[in-house]
Structures are given as structure tokens and as C-alpha cells.
Amino acid sequence: MRLEQHPILEFHRGRRITIDFEGRNVPAFEGEPIAAALHAAGVTTLSHSVRTHSPRGLFCAIGKCAACVMEVNGIPNVRTCIEPVRQGMRVRRQSAEHPPPGNPENFMPRFHEPETVETDLAIVGGGPAGLSAAVYAGRFGLRSIVVEENYLVGGQLIKQTHKFFGSRSHYAGVRGVDIAAILIREARDTGADIWTSSSVIGYFPEKELGVIRNGRYLRIRARNILVATGASEKMISFPGNDLPGVYGAGAIQTLMNVHGIIPGRRVLMVGAGNIGVIVAYQLMQAGVQVAAVCEGLPRVGAYLVHSAKLLRLGVPILTAHTVSKAWGNGHLKGVEIQAVDSRWQPIAGTEKRFEVDTLGLAVGLSPSVELLSQAGAKMCWVSELGGYVARHDEFMQTSIPGVFVAGDVAGIEEASAAMMEGRIAGIHAARRLLGPSTELDSLHREQAAELAVMRDGPFGEKARLGNQRLLKEA
Amino acid sequence: MSTVTCEVAVIGAGIIGTATAHYLSARGVDVVVIDRSYMGSGSTGRCIGGLRHQFSTPPSIRLMKESIRLFSEMEEEFGHSVEFSQGGYLLLAHSDEMAATFRANIRVQRAEGINVSLLDPKEAHDLVPQLNTEGLVAGAWCPDDGQAFPFAVLKGYRKRTENAGGRFILHNPVVNFRRNANFELFLGDGSIVEAPRVLLAAGPWTRELAKPLGIDLPLAPERHEAMITERMPRFLKPMLVDYRPDGCYFQQMLTGQVIGCYTPVPAVPGIREDVSFEFLPQVAWRMSRLVPALRNAAILRHWAGCYTMTPDGNPVLDRTPLDGLFVASGMCGHGFMFGPAMGHHMADFILDGEWGMDFSEFALDRDFSPGAETLK
Numbered sequence: 078m079r080l081e082q083h084p085i086l087e088f089h090r091g092r093r094i095t096i097d098f099e100g101r102n103v104p105a106f107e108g109e110p111i112a113a114a115l116h117a118a119g120v121t122t123l124s125h126s127v128r129t130h131s132p133r134g135l136f137c138a139i140g141k142c143a144a145c146v147m148e149v150n151g152i153p154n155v156r157t158c159i160e161p162v163r164q165g166m167r168v169r170r171q172s173a174e175h176p177p178p179g180n181p182e183n184f185m186p187r188f189h190e191p192e193t194v195e196t197d198l199a200i201v202g203g204g205p206a207g208l209s210a211a212v213y214a215g216r217f218g219l220r221s222i223v224v225e226e227n228y229l230v231g232g233q234l235i236k237q238t239h240k241f242f243g244s245r246s247h248y249a250g251v252r253g254v255d256i257a258a259i260l261i262r263e264a265r266d267t268g269a270d271i272w273t274s275s276s277v278i279g280y281f282p283e284k285e286l287g288v289i290r291n292g293r294y295l296r297i298r299a300r301n302i303l304v305a306t307g308a309s310e311k312m313i314s315f316p317g318n319d320l321p322g323v324y325g326a327g328a329i330q331t332l333m334n335v336h337g338i339i340p341g342r343r344v345l346m347v348g349a350g351n352i353g354v355i356v357a358y359q360l361m362q363a364g365v366q367v368a369a370v371c372e373g374l375p376r377v378g379a380y381l382v383h384s385a386k387l388l389r390l391g392v393p394i395l396t397a398h399t400v401s402k403a404w405g406n407g408h409l410k411g412v413e414i415q416a417v418d419s420r421w422q423p424i425a426g427t428e429k430r431f432e433v434d435t436l437g438l439a440v441g442l443s444p445s446v447e448l449l450s451q452a453g454a455k456m457c458w459v460s461e462l463g464g465y466v467a468r469h470d471e472f473m474q475t476s477i478p479g480v481f482v483a484g485d486v487a488g489i490e491e492a493s494a495a496m497m498e499g500r501i502a503g504i505h506a507a508r509r510l511l512g513p514s515t516e517l518d519s520l521h522r523e524q525a526a527e528l529a530v531m532r533d534g535p536f537g538e539k540a541r542l543g544n545q546r547l548l549k550e551a
Numbered sequence: 552m553s554t555v556t557c558e559v560a561v562i563g564a565g566i567i568g569t570a571t572a573h574y575l576s577a578r579g580v581d582v583v584v585i586d587r588s589y590m591g592s593g594s595t596g597r598c599i600g601g602l603r604h605q606f607s608t609p610p611s612i613r614l615m616k617e618s619i620r621l622f623s624e625m626e627e628e629f630g631h632s633v634e635f636s637q638g639g640y641l642l643l644a645h646s647d648e649m650a651a652t653f654r655a656n657i658r659v660q661r662a663e664g665i666n667v668s669l670l671d672p673k674e675a676h677d678l679v680p681q682l683n684t685e686g687l688v689a690g691a692w693c694p695d696d697g698q699a700f701p702f703a704v705l706k707g708y709r710k711r712t713e714n715a716g717g718r719f720i721l722h723n724p725v726v727n728f729r730r731n732a733n734f735e736l737f738l739g740d741g742s743i744v745e746a747p748r749v750l751l752a753a754g755p756w757t758r759e760l761a762k763p764l765g766i767d768l769p770l771a772p773e774r775h776e777a778m779i780t781e782r783m784p785r786f787l788k789p790m791l792v793d794y795r796p797d798g799c800y801f802q803q804m805l806t807g808q809v810i811g812c813y814t815p816v817p818a819v820p821g822i823r824e825d826v827s828f829e830f831l832p833q834v835a836w837r838m839s840r841l842v843p844a845l846r847n848a849a850i851l852r853h854w855a856g857c858y859t860m861t862p863d864g865n866p867v868l869d870r871t872p873l874d875g876l877f878v879a880s881g882m883c884g885h886g887f888m889f890g891p892a893m894g895h896h897m898a899d900f901i902l903d904g905e906w907g908m909d910f911s912e913f914a915l916d917r918d919f920s921p922g923a924e925t926l927k
Binding site: 146154188287 | 806807826827828850
């Protein structure tokens, strides 16, 4: 279901085209991903579990999970959430009845020696952290390549339609989507090369990355590497949690705020932290009913300014409640929640049922540390930061010299923190190549001080404690 | 400092160690399995899970007949699937020399009752329609070869061993090794395991473990890399083995992933589990040359593990000069498939002092001149 009108957003849709979905013509707009076009056409089952054959739908919408993989133009396992539509594209669900195609005609297998590209700073991930690093390193003449696996740059900023808080240097009062545009422009202006639809698939010593770009495999040989791969949505376990219609809250934001498509008519949101509450409000802005917000903790975690908006609109926020089950035949039809005691045990007799076609899960994020772990960076578990993170020092450098981290992958925090960490990493990548200078040192002190101020308040407590623990480990 | 005593201590929780422990415990022996890391963390968990009858000497062929029978019984024995299937092995010769080797082997294999045949390129293509037969001279085909999933097999052996009273000490390396009245194994956490009999089944680490006891085993680890694709609908039944110098071998698992590797030339010696940049473009090219339909497959993961090589390409299963110390290593890349039968015979040998079949080609005092096993 496409949104035609929105109180604060305008959707600049591309040219109208059609794609072929299992023999039927589906209208689409250039610039949107396949999964979004299918959603707009009411197709929410994108794949099936290999083992149980149960239907699966869009869950993360940013290429981190595998729930949306489909066969596109004969190529299996395409992540349709980050693959843009093209006129005449053939898309179908994968199943045992649809084995991969036979040998492609006219395919002359030939060995291609992968090309090697050298750079001062290879940045994995084009979100707020990665782009900020490119801008700051670029100011000192470093050439950087930003490798982004999505066809859209800007990370999660592009779906953040709320205005940021903080100081002017944190883009206070500016909406996330507009901050993304500023960062992309600044990064390009300082000489960064931004590679979209490009995936880093592995780290090889010494500071080499294997990258798939435009269907070719190539090697980046980097003097510094910044891993700014962000985070992925956490999942909670309950029967029916893989039904189409169960989304990560971020996926709802992407569908709705980036592509102008609403996920359903009536939603239950799980998680009353900032993300859950903001997305619930944004759903209402888009005309979707929000049945309730349910939160496992005994209190609301979101800023009052966000949760008050929901309460004023009469949306109940049920604390100390968790999801006990979800059901539906091919798509979500209803959800049951249950009160929990102080030890998270469900209390019998407190079940409440909601007829909803959409369930949003905003139950936290996990740092996307796979590349760091594979590279052999020393990892540690810091629950305040969301789980496993790479040990790093105050300059955002990991245990591998010249390999930096910034943003959610270094510990779950806000986009503002990601930008400051990215700047610090950019400054120290420059410092490694150019040697210390008073300018670099004073820039670092400035960013470090701002980060400390941001983490100083009650809402920065988790990040402050988590980072203190991390620095002790390093 | 805690001391654990047992009748047999097994070092290495890979296929050889756990299978032997299972058969020992089934005979009522108090057994302890020790590993420096997790179950299968050495070579077993890093292998691609193929099982084949197509070897070149009768003892190996007979062992594999027994092993594949044991694999086929595991689901019933363990109560869970080990993802065993018999999709066959299709070996591919792109030279007359290799085709001649196939012919010679097929004679030996048929004499052992193996259902194996030589295919011409057209027959090979009929069997695997996706196969690019360019340059192909002949194929050797055995429909009874197959695959199983290493971790599911280890899980079953562990369960059976523990049910029979056996114990596993994991994430705890043997750091020193001494012989008094019994063997004393000093572990990383400071504890000691004491046993009158010890089996060294630590794959690539076996040689180093035996050195403090003055025993030098002819074992040379080499790095092999492997990769696995994302799941795809099943389309490829047999394991394909391309014996060209720039060949490769791969199969599709029951769960849909295509898993494969190639033998690096020259070999990469040492106990190494790091991966190279060169492997992925090479393996992608080699595999898609053989099955062009694979060129669109997305690679999910790439890793490395060790083949523990011997000079003649055959394993070492024997007692050592030190009374009570046994060795089962040097699997040359075939440990997983040999494992069940070798575990069975090794357990009997440890307890009875004699082999149930001809094991002379695995003896420690054999002539190790290269060349016994032609299909490495």
C-alpha cells in the first residue's frame, strides 16, 4: 500500500516501470528495491524456510538478514531489500520446484585476475560514522573509498525523519534524512569515492579487503581501514516470529519513510525505547493504526518527548509485557501478549490478544561485528554496548593497528555518537599517515569532549559505562 | 590440582577420537576425550563431508565399505539425522593418464564388490546435465558414495559415549605429557588426566604432542581452504572431483549449500587456519568452469583447515614404541570418511592388541615411499 500523502515527507518516485513476478506484471518505481515494489503490490511472502517451508517476509530491509532472498533474472539468493528494480526484471521465489537454471548460454569461463585498488582509508559502510570519517580524513588530504552494500548511501539516516537533538555540530534540529544528504555531499567534496551496491566479503592480511562490485571481485589494499558496518535488529523468540508481517522496527521505517509504503493497517509495536516509540508515532503519521506498544521492562525507555506524543494520541504503552505468540495463515493475523513478573516469567491469566496485520520488533540492536571478528580483532562482550564489540582505544583503533571502528558496530548508540566516532577515526587515520600535529590533536580533543558531553546525561549512561569497560579491556 | 583417572585417554575430539571413544565406551571402557577447543575444531569440522568407496587399495576400500554402512545406520543409532545421503561421486579425468588410473582402480574396486563404472563424457553429461564436459576424457562413477554432516556425527558419538559413562574435557589443551606408572597429561587449566593407555588422535597437532615422549611421527600438516555457497534448491547430486592440476571438488549438501575446495599447488605447509585472498577467485573460476550454472551462486563463507599428510598418502594407525601409547592420525584429508570404521577397529586394537582386518598399510613401521594411494 503506497502512501500518496504524508504530513512531513514528500516521495520523489522515479519512472513507473513493471517487473515480472512469477509471470505477473507488478508495477514499480525506479529507485525502489524489489521487496518494496512487491510489498506495494501486496506480496509479502518473499521466501520460504528451507527446513520448515514456512513463509518468510521482509524483516530487516537493510540487507542484514536473509528473509527476502529471491531469484532475480536467474540469479539465486539476491537480497531483494537492497536490490533496485529495473524494467522487465524477472523475480521469483525460490523453492525445490524451481531449481537454479541450467548452464547459461554463451558462458565462456575465463579466469579474471582480481584488480587491486589502493587507498589511504577504506571505509566499510556508508552510514553516519563512515561518511563522517571520510569527511574528516579527507580534510587532511587522505583519499578514501566508502564501500556501501546498499544502492542507497547514508545508512539508517535516510529513514530518520525526526529532528536530531544536541548542538549545532551534531546537526541539531535537522532531520536524519537531510543530515545524510549533507554528509554525502561533504564526503564527495573532500574527495571520497563512494561505491554503492558493493560488498566487502572478507579481510585479508595485511589490511586488504575482498570486494564484490558490479559483479566483479576486486581487492582493496588500504593503509587504514574503518569498519562502520552498523548493527542488525535483534529478534525475540515466540511461536510465529517468522511470519510475514513481523518486521524489525527499522524495516518499517525504511518501507514507510524511504519508499512511502505502509506495512499494513494495524500494528502492535514491541519495545518502548526510542526506536519503538518513534516508529509507532511515524506509523500513525502515515495513517496506520497502532493498537498498543508493549515493553518487557517495567518502564518506558524512550525520551518523554517521543512517548508523550503516543500517549496524547491515546496509544496504550503496556510495560512489563512480552509477546507470547503470533499467528496467521501465510501472513500475520494476530498477536498475544502476556504480563511478566520481575524475573521475566509470564503471568498466567494476563494474556491479551490483538488483531493486527503488522508486528514491529524494536527490541534492540546487535553490532554487525562479523568482519572484525573474521579479521582477528580482539572482541569482548559488553552488554551495555549491545553484545560483542571489537576492543578499541580512545582513538577508535582496534587491536589490529590501522583498523578502526565507529558507529553502532563499536557499540549501540545514537547516530550523533556515530558521527563523532567516525570523525575521531578519520582524524586518527590521518594521524597514522601524517604523524601527529597540533591541528589533529586539537580536533581530536574537540570531538572527544563532545562525545563525553553527550554521554554525560542519564540517557548516555549505558554508552558511558560500556565504553569505560571497553577502554579498561583494551 | 584435580586429577582425573580413566582407562583410556583420547586426545582430540574430532571424528577419529570421538568414534574410538564411542566404541571403547560401548565395550565398557572408562574413556576421557580431551580437546584444546570445541568438538571438531581441528580438521573434522572444517572438512566438506564427502564419503567415497573409490580408493585404490583393498584395505582402504574395505574400510570405506564399513564406514559408509556405519554412516547409514547413524540416524537410527543416534536418534537424529546426520544428513547422510548417497548421491554418488563422479571423478573426472581430463587426461589419458588419469583415465588409466581410474581403469586400474575400478578393477580393484569391483573385485571388492563396489558398484563403480567408467563413464564416457556423454554418459557423465547425462548423469550431471550441468557438467561442462569440455576436455573430459572419462569419469569414474560410484552411486553408493555420498555425504554426511560432520558436526551431527560428532554430536551423536558424544551423546553415545557420555551415555555409556565416557567424559569429554573440551577447551583445555594438553600442554605436557609424561610417562610414569601411567601416562600423565597436564592440561591447560592445571588439571591432570591419568591413564594407562592414551590414543593420539589430534590430527595436525599429533606430531608435536608425541615429541616430548621421544617419538617422531611422519606427519606433515598442510593448509587446505574450503568454501560454501548460500543455500540453493537442490540440483547437483554427486560430489564432483576434477583431477586436473587446477581442478577442484565440490558437492551440494542436502540443505542446499554447495561446499567445495581445491588442492593447492604447491602445498602450503604448517598448521595454518588463515585464509588467502587468492582462494576465492580461483575456486569460483574452477567450479564454474566445471558447472557453469554455479557462476551465479553467492559464496557464504570461506575457511581453512589442515590435511595431516604422510609421505605415502595413507593414514597412520598403530601402537607406538611406547607401551600403551597409540596413534591414529595422518588422514591425508580422508579422516571424516574413514572415521567410523577406523574408530571401531582402533577401539578393538587398543583393547585386544590385534586388528580385525589387514591394517599393514597403516602401520607405523611400513615403507613410506610415496605412491600407494593414487586418489588423494
